[in-house]
Amino acid sequence: MIRLILLLALFPGTCFSQYLIEGYVLDDQSGDPLPFVSVVLTTDQQKGVLTNELGQYRIELDSLQRRRGTLSFSLLSFAAKEIYLGDDNAPGGADPFTLNVRLASSFLELPEIVVLSDLALRGIVRRAVERIPQNYGADNYLLRAYSRAYAVNDATFSSLSEAYVTVEDHPYGRRADDKWRDTKAWIDQLRTSGGSPGQPARLHPFFDRQSFLVAPYTWMSNPLRKGSIGTFSFKAKDDLSHLTFRRLGEYVSGPDTLVRIRCDIHPDLDDGAWPGPGDVVTELLINRTDFAIVEYRNWTRGKSIYKDATYRKVRGNYYLERASFSWEMESDFYGDIPHVYSTLFYVTDVITDRKEIRKIKRGRRLVPSEQLTTLNLKHRPEYWRGEERMVQLPARDNLRIQLKKILAPGVERADSLSKHKK
Known part of the structure; x- marks a missing residue:
């Protein structure tokens, strides 16, 4: 217990600091904003938000989630994308940190001979x-x-x-x-x-x-x-x-x-x-x-x-x-x-x-x-x-x-x- 208290005293930001990640989710082909995209922390499905009508999102993460978490971006008829917030992608000291994402449509191009009456x-x-x-x-x-x-x-x-x-x-x-x-x-x-x-x-x-x-x-x-x-x-x-x-x-x-x-x-x-x-x-x-x-x-x-x-x-x-x-x-x-x-x-x-x-x-x-x-x-x-x-x-x-x-x-x-x- 004493060790835990000392750790909390030495590294308070690790447990209590909140960091803001925000950005836009766009259609990779058209560049149009994608509303209602689900943005979820993969290790905690309860930690999630939706993009608004302009494709904009904003999510708060603690220090561990910010530096070691993975955000999943998903929307029906689009290929889901996961982004690892490791050292290379971590926000560092920036708050808020901007992370814009583009999703590719999973539209299937069928041969013209495939016709449904x-x-x-x-x-x-x-x-x-x-x-x-x-x-x-x-x-x-x-x-x-x-x-x-x-x-x-x-x-x-x-x-x-x-x-x-x-x-x-x-x-x-x-x-x-x-x-x-x-x-x-x-x-x-x-x-x-x-x-x-x-x-x-x-x-x-x-x-x-x-x-x-x-x-x-x-x-x-x-x-x-x-x-x-x-x-x-x-x-x-x-x-x-x-x-x-x-x-x-x-x-x-x-x-x-x-x-x-x-x-x-x-x-x-x-x-x-x-x-x-x-x-x-x-x-x-x-x-x-x-x-x-x-x-x-x-x-x-x-x-x-x-x-x-x-x-x-x-x-x-x-x-x-x-x-x-x-x-x-x-x-x-x-x-x-x-x-x-x-x-x-x-x-x-x-x-x-x-x-x-x-x-x-x-x-x-x-x-x-x-x-x-x-x-x-x-x-x-x-x-x-x-x-x-x-x-x-x-x-x-x-x-x-x-x-x-x-x-x-x-x-x-x-x-x-x-x-x-x-």
Whole structure:
């Protein structure tokens, strides 16, 4: 014990000093920033952050991690990269230390003779839908997650909430009626900026509900759970005849080949049962090995809504890894300022062992219909030090990024974006 005290006295920085590493993650080919890249210390999977919408990240490490650790950078459809922070790459005395990284796409260039017809793509999508009960979830699992929600106008954040939550749920597609699903959620930590004068008062009761802390998981951006994917449902009678299919590319991920498929409303459809052609677009990334949907993107041009989700395999089953949702609120209801509401749900841990599930300490149970203010949680600044998952962007930058995402792909609307370019 005396020796340990002497060591701590002689080398205090070894145990207690914190060093900041920051930088950008870019697409190696295009140079574009890569958002939502997972940046994790390989020796401690709990020590990790995400790149923000501009591909920017920031992570704090102690002295040993800084000089002997390895950072892993990974994103679906890109080749993962590990960087050893040894003597050659260690920050030395610099704080913060800049480490920019470029990831190479794992896009697979196929011979032109390899063509998948509309019928073949339809079959892949139908098989993926049929496989949902086998591919997703396990009996009674827990997800520990980071949740972020914000509303933004053209100048400042109207409100920003960040939380760590725990969700308990069941396998997807095992129940005839999704309304029966007994999903439970608890909140472990919460910090919020509250409202600002830039946000209309009538928005507070709606967006301040506790349900929005887990909304991307429960209903906004997790279609495999709720049984409908935007342009089609998962019911057997839906033969997908109202859709056209187009292959956008294929990716290699270890032993698996992933095919990206775009589903669009058939241009000849005019029966009114579905939105008009081009109004709703869905893209799926499907693993052709087990027919699992590993990525989902959907945007509704008419309603200015964008949502996406990615899924990862853990011990034989797929679980939600990340879900996001962005919504440009209609100007006729919210005034002339183009408000954007956006949420992010990022899973940090998947727990499937029953004994471990019983041991997990939950926070306070969320009541979906009640306001965040009724939680009465004590803010603990010491908890959040080192737990910042993302570098927050200025509101104006965030607004432009979310509007571009909503108007994807590559469409700029004069009444929203042009006046925010400066």
